[in-house]
Amino acid sequence: MFPFLCVFLTELQVLYFLSNVCVRTINVLLLFYSFSQLNVLPSFGFLFDIDGVLVRGRTPIPAAKTAFQKLVNSQGQFLVPVVFVTNAGDCLRQKKADQLSHILGVPISQDQVMMSHSPLRMFKRYHPKCVLVSGQGPLLDIAQDLGFSQPVTIEMLRAKYPLLDVVDHDRAPGVLVSLCFKYFSVILFGEPVRWETNLQLIIDVLLTSGYPGNPYHHENYPHIPVLACNMDLMWVAEAQSPRFGHGTFMVCLENIYKKITGKDLKYEALMGKPSELTYQYADYLIRAQAAERQWKQPIRTLYAVGKDSKTWIQAKVAGGKGSNELASSAATHCRSVLVCTGVYNPHTEVPLDTKESRTMIFHGHRDFRFDPALVEPDHVVPDVNAAVDLIFQLENFAPN
Numbered sequence: 001m002f003p004f005l006c007v008f009l010t011e012l013q014v015l016y017f018l019s020n021v022c023v024r025t026i027n028v029l030l031l032f033y034s035f036s037q038l039n040v041l042p043s044f045g046f047l048f049d050i051d052g053v054l055v056r057g058r059t060p061i062p063a064a065k066t067a068f069q070k071l072v073n074s075q076g077q078f079l080v081p082v083v084f085v086t087n088a089g090d091c092l093r094q095k096k097a098d099q100l101s102h103i104l105g106v107p108i109s110q111d112q113v114m115m116s117h118s119p120l121r122m123f124k125r126y127h128p129k130c131v132l133v134s135g136q137g138p139l140l141d142i143a144q145d146l147g148f149s150q151p152v153t154i155e156m157l158r159a160k161y162p163l164l165d166v167v168d169h170d171r172a173p174g175v176l177v178s179l180c181f182k183y184f185s186v187i188l189f190g191e192p193v194r195w196e197t198n199l200q201l202i203i204d205v206l207l208t209s210g211y212p213g214n215p216y217h218h219e220n221y222p223h224i225p226v227l228a229c230n231m232d233l234m235w236v237a238e239a240q241s242p243r244f245g246h247g248t249f250m251v252c253l254e255n256i257y258k259k260i261t262g263k264d265l266k267y268e269a270l271m272g273k274p275s276e277l278t279y280q281y282a283d284y285l286i287r288a289q290a291a292e293r294q295w296k297q298p299i300r301t302l303y304a305v306g307k308d309s310k311t312w313i314q315a316k317v318a319g320g321k322g323s324n325e326l327a328s329s330a331a332t333h334c335r336s337v338l339v340c341t342g343v344y345n346p347h348t349e350v351p352l353d354t355k356e357s358r359t360m361i362f363h364g365h366r367d368f369r370f371d372p373a374l375v376e377p378d379h380v381v382p383d384v385n386a387a388v389d390l391i392f393q394l395e396n397f398a399p400n
Helices: 002-036 062-069 093-104 118-122 139-146 154-160 195-207 246-261 276-292 310-315 354-358 384-394
Strands: 044-049 082-085 130-134 150-153 185-188 226-229 269-271 301-306 333-339 379-381
Touching (some): 044 276, 118 276, 130 139, 130 154, 130 195, 150 154, 195 246, 269 276, 333 384
Parallel strands (some): 130 185, 185 226, 301 333
16 A cells, blocks of 8 residues: 555645646746737837927927937937927928927937928929919928929019019019019918018919919919918917917918909818828828838827827818828827817817807818817827826837
């Protein structure tokens, strides 16, 4: 009996040993699985609004610098694709990148900056032609940087045809310059300084089919192409109330044209938030960053962090003319994260009554459909730092 008992105990010891090995193996596998669920390569990207999110006028928002320390590694490289999206259009991308680098304390390249006019790079068919440009800032430099070889500013046109601008009698005609005679399109970069001059001369170009020295011909319809950037009716600065934006200038231009001709002003393209074209171009820039870093993980979700970021979702369904030269968006989802440092008021709710929602004032461009169901954001957070924390949590993202 004793030898059999020894054999039996030996078998029990072996079984006990094997069971311990199995338990430890399972624990290791569970631990490995839990770590594997933490993503170390990004499958998402950030679209950051600037005004009201990172800065207010020229004043940095304190949470912004803290947020961006979480988005870069010790070498200053971004851990996820990031694009800064602004409807501003009065400077070159590099200048805006330098400003953001100084404000946020991290190195930002111009390829991460998307101005309202950035998608104009894709409209190559207009680049070699003579175009009239309206706005402010270094317009010729901006237009040439985008690829236009023959841009003409409103001031240059006024110098060529001084009798067209007569509202201000104290402005003497400038020196005559040699310009091309035919204008093939009008590019609206942003709100100008002298609205009356810009409105008058743009109407002159449209109603003369690009020959502003000629009499009006109302039968020339549709008019020459108009490409407009930045449809913001108002924007936030240091003032207590929002200020007029380029969208307000466009409302004036559209109504003057219709009052004169009885027809609607037509746009060849509308860009800047919330246009579909801008969404597509931002997605393209995100994917380009991921490809440059050789991140193999496909970008599936874009997080629009902003003061009115739900408009990115609306852009995909609300209309706006895109460009055939730009590939369609590859991201399968776009989520909005609204911050409360801009114009958003968390106490102003969208009416649940559909009849009441029909009477809401829509501040967007006339060519975009307003859907109250798309006004509410996916998430609302106090500031951009809270937005980054939330998105990392949602994506279970743990960078190396």
